[in-house]
Amino acid sequence: GENVEQHPSTLSVQEGDSAVIKCTYSDSASNYFPWYKQELGKRPQLIIDIRSNVGEKKDQRIAVTLNKTAKHFSLHITETQPEDSAVYFCAARNSGGSNYKLTFGKGTLLTVNP
Amino acid sequence: GAGVSQSPSNKVTEKGKDVELRCDPISGHTALYWYRQSLGQGLEFLIYFQGNSAPDKSGLPSDRFSAERTGGSVSTLTIQRTQQEDSAVYLCASSRATRSTEAFFGQGTRLTVV
Numbered sequence: 001g002e003n004v005e006q007h008p009s010t011l012s013v014q015e016g017d018s019a020v021i022k023c024t025y026s027d028s029a030s031n032y033f034p035w036y037k038q039e040l041g042k043r044p045q046l047i048i049d050i051r052s053n054v055g056e057k058k059d060q061r062i063a064v065t066l067n068k069t070a071k072h073f074s075l076h077i078t079e080t081q082p083e084d085s086a087v088y089f090c091a092a093r094n095s096g097g098s099n100y101k102l103t104f105g106k107g108t109l110l111t112v113n114p
Numbered sequence: 115g116a117g118v119s120q121s122p123s124n125k126v127t128e129k130g131k132d133v134e135l136r137c138d139p140i141s142g143h144t145a146l147y148w149y150r151q152s153l154g155q156g157l158e159f160l161i162y163f164q165g166n167s168a169p170d171k172s173g174l175p176s177d178r179f180s181a182e183r184t185g186g187s188v189s190t191l192t193i194q195r196t197q198q199e200d201s202a203v204y205l206c207a208s209s210r211a212t213r214s215t216e217a218f219f220g221q222g223t224r225l226t227v228v
Contacts, residue, residue, distance in 0.1 A: 036219075043220065043222060044205070046216045046217075100164065100209070101159070101162045102147055102162075102207070103159060104149070104157040106155070107155075107157070
């Protein structure tokens with residue numbers, strides 16, 4: 001089955017700096033890669049996703065890159081703000097056939113220091 | 115409702131008792147996922163439903179855990195003879211079963227076994 005590794009487990013940056021979180025996956029058939037943000041005591045919410053036919057996607061201060069050959073993808077947050085502090089999860093899903101299992105990495109606790 | 119609904123929000127039970135956790139997915143979402151999140155930990159996959167069938171139940175920790183889904187809608191996760199290590203937040207998510215669509219999470223059920 002799919003295995004998703006996520007690094008680092010914790011990340012502390014100064015406000016205004018950039019943050020990068022990296023994930024690798026094992027199943028070459030995976031073709032959908034979402035990123036979720038979970039604030040303390042709240043449910044995970046999607047912030048950006050990328051499909052396997054795209055190498056990069058950007059939404060304001062957030063961008064995700066995908067390298068299918070190396071089977072890794074990354075989340076980039078620029079100009080970080082204190083409200084970006086949260087746990088971030090990457091995930092991978094094989095949406096082929098009838099199997100839509102969504103596998104998550106173990107999460108990265110991002111702290112943005114004012 | 116507009117979102118994924120889980121009940122109860124909180125459950126305190128005595129060790130050895132059985133508990134049932136309920137998930138009501140977004141209407142029309144045929145894919146349904148159960149995850150477990152222990153304090154400060156990641157999203158541990160438990161089981162995935164496609165319609166009423168469970169193509170992947172590989173994450174269920176032991177035979178004390180079971181889940182069912184009826185009518186392609188509501189799902190129930192049952193834990194028999196609860197143990198203290200079962201204490202966690204149980205999250206349910208649902209999505210459309212198409213190539214690359216967002217999975218929406220419920221608010222979770224916080225289970226405490228005393």
